[in-house]
Amino acid sequence: MPAAQLVSSAIERVLNHLLKLDSDSASGLKKLAGKQLSVAVHELPWPLIFNFSDRVDVLVGMPDEEVKGDCHLALSIATLQKLKDTSQITRLIQNNDLVLEGDLKVAQQFSQLISELEIDWEEQLSQYTGDLVAHKAFAFGKKLVQNTQAQANRLVATLADAAIEEKRIAAPPILVVDFCDQVNELRSATDRLEAKLNRLERQSTTKPNKQSS
Amino acid sequence: MSNNQVSDSNVDSSETGQTSSTPNSPDSNQTHFGFKQVDKAEKASMVAGVFHSVAAKYDIMNDLMSMGVHRIWKRFTIDCSGVRAGHKVLDLAGGTGDLAAKFSKLVGENGQVVLADINNAMLQVGREKLRNKGIVGNLEYVQANAEMLPFPDNHFDVITIAFGLRNVTDKDKALASMYRVLKPGGRLLVLEFSKPQNEMLTKAYDLYSFHLLPKMGQLVANDSESYQYLAESIRMHPDQETLKGMMETAGFEQTSFHNLTGGIVALHRGFKF
Structure with a gap:
């Protein structure tokens, strides 16, 4: 059974569930609708491709074809955490810790969408x-x-x-x-x-x- | 699943590993319906009967029979599709629309997804399910025979047929029809039951599909015969290499297949250039 599809399915389920819990996330998703973000994390054997519509669909990139979408990021998990500080992006690229191709705005908007989720857990x-x-x-x-x-x-x-x-x-x-x-x-x-x-x-x-x- | 495709698993040869163009039936008017030999003209209605009978419980039976693994097989198919925003996708024998639902999101509002099935009952179940989920706008429903697709030449970027090809009467004709409507650069993905690659798995799989499956069908869908047919039709379907050869004969290039769950299911992929 392909493990990659299990992982992408779990990520997709969690992401969409969290987005549903915040009614304001719809406007953030609208900005991203029709865009595609490809993320290659060094620690993972396959890249993940995030497709945005009124939800997020997570696909697994196949080894025999390169999908870079509107924005492509290649980085390690450690670098992923450093991305929170946007002022570090230039330094990370210069140090080859981050490969960024395409429209940076897509990655920023996605990051903003996730970081600005306001979920009323009490509700x-x-x-x-x-x-x-x-x-x-x-x-x-x-x-x-x-x-x-x-x-x-x-x-x-x-x-x-x-x-x-x-x-x-x-x-x-x-x-x-x-x-x-x-x-x-x-x-x-x-x-x-x-x-x-x-x-x-x-x-x-x-x-x-x-x-x- | 389409029924017309369903109509009959074209007198083929799948059993013997020959291509479907070489009938192994003593009478060319005869064809397989599971393990039985039936008249070609009768088979379409017989298969239609199977899918009319199971349509309402189709999704729940799929989950039960595969223990949910069919969702992973379908995800893998979508991952291999290379679908992007703006693409035109044909989900043939689309049944209750599992693949079409996902494709609809992936192609976006500028793309188009056609869910085609020869069986009206399946199509209705699919349409109701997807509309209830709010999936509308870029999705069309077409009752169509896979052997004679009612679409212009070079029209689709991607064609998928999941668990439908084995029910098609003339698979070669259906593959040729798919090739015709596919754009140059487009790809065909065939997700279908196939031949397990391990002896032990084959035995366990036979035991499961010929003994347990009809009983589950009886319990859940009150129909054991349809699930007996399912098990038999799977055995009559061409194995991995044979189907790959059939795709190449139809004109597809760079054909390949991935075995899933030990070969119980295989995803075949071919391009039109």
């Missing part, structure tokens, strides 16, 4: 659970996220404060070196004193013996 959930449960679940979720963020912010602030305060009262390296030198001198002096005491002790024990003899 979606309410279709299965009812409004009350969906609202409570999302309110709880939001509160949890807010609390977690607040805790994280507090922790970061505490750490930052501590680091700044510690830095101010912490001994500079030269003082630490001086302190270490002093400790060494003290240790030497203590050793000397100990040796002196041992010698005196030995002398005091040998003298009475001589007197008695």
Whole structure:
């Protein structure tokens, strides 16, 4: 069974389902209608071809014929993530991380369509659970996220404060070196004193013996 | 699936691997209807009867019989079609319109898709299904015989026939007709049951199609005979190499085939230059 067709089918299903969940996506799709975007990801053995109409159809490019469509991108998965920052595109092309042929607008419009999807997940959930449960679940979720963020912010602030305060009262390296030198001198002096005491002790024990003899 | 194509699987030779132009029937007025020999004139109505009977349950039976894999086979066909916006596509023996629905989106508003089938019942089911899905505008429905296509010469960029050719009475005539209406540079894609390439798979497939399939047909569509015919007609269809040869005889160039699911199904492709 051709695995490529299974993958393209899954991508197509997910994409169209997401697009259906945002009623505003229709206008974005309209701009792309009739266009074709071919994407060759280095990690995939076959290119994917996105055809736009009132939906997105995903085809698999056949090895014996090259389909480049209105826009063709060849890149790796790592580069795909970098594409979010459009100011990087020129640098990526110069570094040969990205091959771009055709109308860049098609790729940009598709990227915009996906990144600007606004899906009301609470509304979606309410279709299965009812409004009350969906609202409570999302309110709880939001509160949890807010609390977690607040805790994280507090922790970061505490750490930052501590680091700044510690830095101010912490001994500079030269003082630490001086302190270490002093400790060494003290240790030497203590050793000397100990040796002196041992010698005196030995002398005091040998003298009475001589007197008695 | 077309029925006229359906009409009869032209006295062919498929069994023996010969081309359909070499009838293996003792009587040239006789032809195959599954494993039976019937009068050529009768077969068209017999096959029409099969498709009238299964039309309503056609999609659900396809999903059941193939366990959904027919969708993957059809996707592969579309991937091999090279269809682009503005193309004219003929989906022959288009049945309930699985391929036509997808092609309609791919060719866009400037393109054209013709869903043709000889069987009116199948065509009606297809038309209703696609209209309910909102697929209208660039899609036309034509009741047509694959052997005598009612279209001008050099008209289509792509022709597909999925699970229909084996039902055609005179396959050579149908292939010649397809060649005529195809534009130079255009391609024909034939998706059809074929010969499994593995001994074990062949045995399992025989067991499934001759024992399980008619029972499933009885349970779901209340019609075991039509599915018995399906299993038999598949065995009577030319194998991969024979069909490739028939396409070449009809004038197609750069012909090739891809076996799918171990050769249970094969996609043949040929170009007109």
